[in-house]
Amino acid sequence: MxxxxxxxxxxxxxxxxxxxxxxxxxxxxxxxxxxxxxxxxxxxxxxxxxxxxxxxxxxxxxxxxxxxxxxxxxxxxxxxxxxxxxxxxxxxxxxxxxxxxxxxxxxxxxxxxxxxxxxxxxxxxxxxxxxxxxxxxxxxxxxxxxxxxxxxxxxxxxxxxxxxxxxxxxxxxVMNCNVTIDTQDLAVGRKVAAALRESGEAGLPGIQVLALPHEGAVEIACNVKSIPCSSSWAGTVPWPAFSISGRAYHHVPARLITARVAQLAGTHGVAVRGTALVGxxxxxxxxxxxxxxxxxxxxxxxxxxxxxx
The missing domain is CATH 3.30.990 (Formiminotransferase-cyclodeaminase; Chain B, domain 1)
Incomplete structure (x- = not known):
């Protein structure tokens, strides 16, 4: 594409x-x-x-x-x-x-x-x-x-x-993917965000994250950057991909972001409410x-x- x-x-x-x-x-x-x-x-x-x-x-x-x-x-x-x-x-x-x-x-x-x-x-x-x-x-x-x-x-x-x-x-x-977790504890949200971002212990490539209070819960707000295709990240299931001037890029899919947030929040006894894309x-x-x-x-x-x- x-x-x-x-x-x-x-x-x-x-x-x-x-x-x-x-x-x-x-x-x-x-x-x-x-x-x-x-x-x-x-x-x-x-x-x-x-x-x-x-x-x-x-x-x-x-x-x-x-x-x-x-x-x-x-x-x-x-x-x-x-x-x-x-x-x-x-x-x-x-x-x-x-x-x-x-x-x-x-x-x-x-x-x-x-x-x-x-x-x-x-x-x-x-x-x-x-x-x-x-x-x-x-x-x-x-x-x-x-x-x-x-x-x-x-x-x-x-x-x-x-x-x-x-x-x-x-x-x-750059895609915006936001996952809402069922807590009002912003400290928990910040721990999830810190682990999720690219540099974190459970980080995903191309992910920039903030934890924000929103509508009585905490939103894990992610900027999802498109990165050059690399088999070392995508695993066995191909990520959504496209090309610009012949160069291939892909991005972390929303399902994987949601699953990783659910895993990280679950260690604090917190569930995921839902996932939303902006645009x-x-x-x-x-x-x-x-x-x-x-x-x-x-x-x-x-x-x-x-x-x-």
Whole structure:
């Protein structure tokens, strides 16, 4: 599968969850179109996170602006596949897919919006290709008090607190998989998260984890990175896989994440409530994006239930 690339632009990682809806009908009936092969190779998905969920009109306006030209018309080659809002966290995740050059995107952003500045990561960080976490550390992203004068963006003026600093880049698809465990004890959740993340004692490759209180329980919120295929990790059951420019990638499946969380939480006498994905798997994202772009649907998220549910 070509074109499973994710771009991330924003100030914070997602803390949202989504009760995952069945997409089996869509994946059976919305097949990739053959003459879309060239399009698929250039598709970029952006999971845009915004600190708003309770004002639904505001969220809808942001989603529309993501695919609109200055005059308000639909920008050809773009679509919003999904909008998920979590009112408890007051955050929304907007899944945007487009044919775009991420470096050109950063240049356009800083030239059109006064005061904005950006740094590059992933494939946009030429030639070093540094990851988002590394770039954030270099920028002082995780410090409680940041000295803005020490930050040197790749594009735009010296950053100002009013406008912040935007990370722009592209990497193999990152999926969000959240497992809820039946406890309010955040300490237990943190122990599970520490063991689950890639560097942990029971860690899974490509997994970044936080434990967060949510709706009277604890959510094990995972970023699931796609990594180069390696037989040393996948075991006897193949993991979901795709390719970008001829290079093969795969990712830990949600079932394995759920099983590992259940095992780790079980040692503390805690059960799993359920698992949810925010947005799509790489395959779902690509198939639905190609279908939406073939049909010329910009606001796919407003029509998806009419089309395939």
């Amino acid at each position: 070509e074109g499973a690339v994710v771009a991330r632009c924003g100030r914070k990682r997602t803390r949202n969850r989504k009760a995952r809806k069945c997409k089996s009908f869509a994946l059976r009936h919305c097949r990739p179109v053959r003459d879309m092969a060239a399009v698929g190779q250039r598709l970029v998905a952006c999971m845009l996170n915004i600190s708003e969920a309770r004002g639904r009109d505001v969220v809808a306006q942001v989603a529309h602006a993501a695919i609109a030209c200055r005059g308000g018309q639909w920008r050809e080659g773009t679509t919003v596949l999904n909008v998920f809002s979590d009112e408890e966290y007051n955050r929304s995740v907007i899944t945007i897919v487009a044919r775009i050059d991420v470096i050109a995107l950063a240049l356009a952003l800083t030239s059109r919006v006064d005061g904005t500045s950006a740094f590059f990561f992933g494939s946009a960080d030429v030639p070093r290709n540094r990851g988002l976490a590394q770039r954030r550390r270099e920028m002082g992203w995780f410090k409680k008090v940041v000295d803005m004068s020490t930050i040197h963006p790749d594009v735009g003026p010296s950053p100002q607190r009013r406008y912040g600093l935007t990370g722009v880049g592209a990497s193999p698809y 799509f798997t790489p395959r779902e994202c690509r198939v639905l994006a190609e279908w939406a772009l073939t049909l010329g649907i910009g606001e796919f998220w407003t029509k998806q239930h009419q089309l395939y549910m």
